[in-house]
Amino acid sequence: MRDPEIFETVERLLETGLPVWLSFRRCRHGVCGVFGQHWGPPEGDLFGRAAGRFEEMGVGALAINCLPVDHVPGMISWLRDFTDLPLGVYPNLGHMAGSRWRFDEKIDPAAYAELGLAWREEGAQIIGGCCGVTPEHIAALATTVADTKPGRKRPPLDERLLGLEPDASPAEPWSDEQGRVVFPLPFPKLMVDEGVFVPTTGSYLVWKTLFDGTLGREQACLDVGCGCGILSVQLALNGAARVHAIDIDESAVANTLANGFRNGVADRLTGETVDLYQWEPTERFDLIAASLYQMPVDPYEEPSGHRPLDYWGRNLLDHFIRLLPRLLTEDGIAYVMQLSILGQTQTGRLLAAGGLKAKVVDFSFFPFGPFFMQNKGQIDRVEQLSDAYHLRFADEDVMVAYLLEVTRSSSNPDEGVTHDSDRSA
Numbered sequence: 001m002r003d004p005e006i007f008e009t010v011e012r013l014l015e016t017g018l019p020v021w022l023s024f025r026r027c028r029h030g031v032c033g034v035f036g037q038h039w040g041p042p043e044g045d046l047f048g049r050a051a052g053r054f055e056e057m058g059v060g061a062l063a064i065n066c067l068p069v070d071h072v073p074g075m076i077s078w079l080r081d082f083t084d085l086p087l088g089v090y091p092n093l094g095h096m097a098g099s100r101w102r103f104d105e106k107i108d109p110a111a112y113a114e115l116g117l118a119w120r121e122e123g124a125q126i127i128g129g130c131c132g133v134t135p136e137h138i139a140a141l142a143t144t145v146a147d148t149k150p151g152r153k154r155p156p157l158d159e160r161l162l163g164l165e166p167d168a169s170p171a172e173p174w175s176d177e178q179g180r181v182v183f184p185l186p187f188p189k190l191m192v193d194e195g196v197f198v199p200t201t202g203s204y205l206v207w208k209t210l211f212d213g214t215l216g217r218e219q220a221c222l223d224v225g226c227g228c229g230i231l232s233v234q235l236a237l238n239g240a241a242r243v244h245a246i247d248i249d250e251s252a253v254a255n256t257l258a259n260g261f262r263n264g265v266a267d268r269l270t271g272e273t274v275d276l277y278q279w280e281p282t283e284r285f286d287l288i289a290a291s292l293y294q295m296p297v298d299p300y301e302e303p304s305g306h307r308p309l310d311y312w313g314r315n316l317l318d319h320f321i322r323l324l325p326r327l328l329t330e331d332g333i334a335y336v337m338q339l340s341i342l343g344q345t346q347t348g349r350l351l352a353a354g355g356l357k358a359k360v361v362d363f364s365f366f367p368f369g370p371f372f373m374q375n376k377g378q379i380d381r382v383e384q385l386s387d388a389y390h391l392r393f394a395d396e397d398v399m400v401a402y403l404l405e406v407t408r409s410s411s412n413p414d415e416g417v418t419h420d421s422d423r424s425a
């Protein structure tokens with residue numbers, strides 16, 4: 001209807017001198033698929049106005065066809081407001097599903113005839129059937145409407161609107177096990193400043209666990225490599241006593257603090273620009289969240305030196321794990337994201353050496369973005385030389401992002417354990 005060519009085409013057809021009747025697969029919501037799927041945006045009166053124009057051009061009749069029967073009510077009476085043309089309807093009772101037909105078996109000839117009667121009462125002057133409508137349906141229809149005249153009835157509003165209007169939405173909003181409404185998701189209000197790391201699947205994986213709502217409550221929390229502050233802000237929203245956000249990037253720290261302000265939790269958020277490798281922690285934390293860079297880089301393909309040389313891709317993660325015994329309180333928990341392109345064995349070794357243990361509390365699939373593809377050769381090398389891996393589906397490479405919950409190992413109660421006397425947090 002938006003395309004002027006349709007009117008030019010109808011013009012050409014009319015020039016033949018033959019009677020021209022037009023039929024469209026359209027309902028009140030616009031273009032409509034054979035099983036009622038709505039293909040386009042709401043169109044207002046576009047089709048109705050086009051109907052008026054077809055009449056002026058000399059078209060002989062207008063119909064709707066090959067749409068499911070429940071999309072018919074309201075169409076004829078609505079079109080009647082725009083045109084005096086004879087109006088028709090011939091919906092379907094089936095459609096192709098893949099290479100097979102799927103028919104609506106519930107509507108038998110008698111039921112179809114009843115529907116036809118309703119279309120007639122609404123004003124249909126031409127009634128028939130499209131795909132899946134059998135000769136028996138048509139015969140029953142013909143008998144039923146034989147002595148009737150087209151009416152001017154308007155079906156009730158709910159029938160005309162097909163239950164798609166906002167007031168027909170489910171009475172109960174979607175909520176999670178805790179009864180929190182999750183549609184829309186109560187995601188923190190976050191802005192990502194230019195140059196600051198934009199959250200990815202790994203960030204969302206950690207966030208999802210923190211969104212549990214109670215993690216960090218009344219606790220001292222640390223966000224290592226805070227980026228825009230997605231994790232810091234959620235912890236503060238959970239009711240953390242305080243959250244310390246650190247990042248090597250000054251803008252990331254500023255961004256985190258600004259996002260804290262946006263979410264009304266700035267009073268419990270502190271930030272520090274610091275290189276984790278240089279950091280000398282002076283306090284301990286009950287909950288630590290870390291979603292850090294993990295990218296194997298081939299030292300021979302990185303002559304410019306603008307990316308940190310990191311053969312196994314795990315330098316920062318390993319350094320963080322080594323720091324953990326000094327960072328965690330006695331019952332502290334760390335949530336650490338690790339990609340599968342880094343091995344499990346080395347992580348396990350380092351954790352054990354620090355008197356720590358880990359369990360997987362969640363995982364998700366992490367696509368190979370362009371940056372990972374650039375380093376694909378080195379990733380393959382690391383996978384050959386260790387237990388690192390990724391999955392491959394058709395031509396797509398996919399990593400698994402694991403969320404580890406790290407705590408002190410009970411089998412090693414004394415190793416790296418904090419005692420009240422040496423706690424500074």
Ligand SMILES: C[S@@+](CC[C@H](N)C(=O)[O-])C[C@H]1O[C@@H](n2cnc3c(N)ncnc32)[C@H](O)[C@@H]1O
Binds near residue numbers: 200231246
């Ligand atoms: C993968 S991003 C994660 C950001 C954020 N936590 C998230 O989930 O969206 C890693 C962050 O670590 C920071 N980072 C990188 N190297 C660092 C280092 N040596 N010390 C501290 N932070 C570092 C980066 O600036 C970046 O913001």
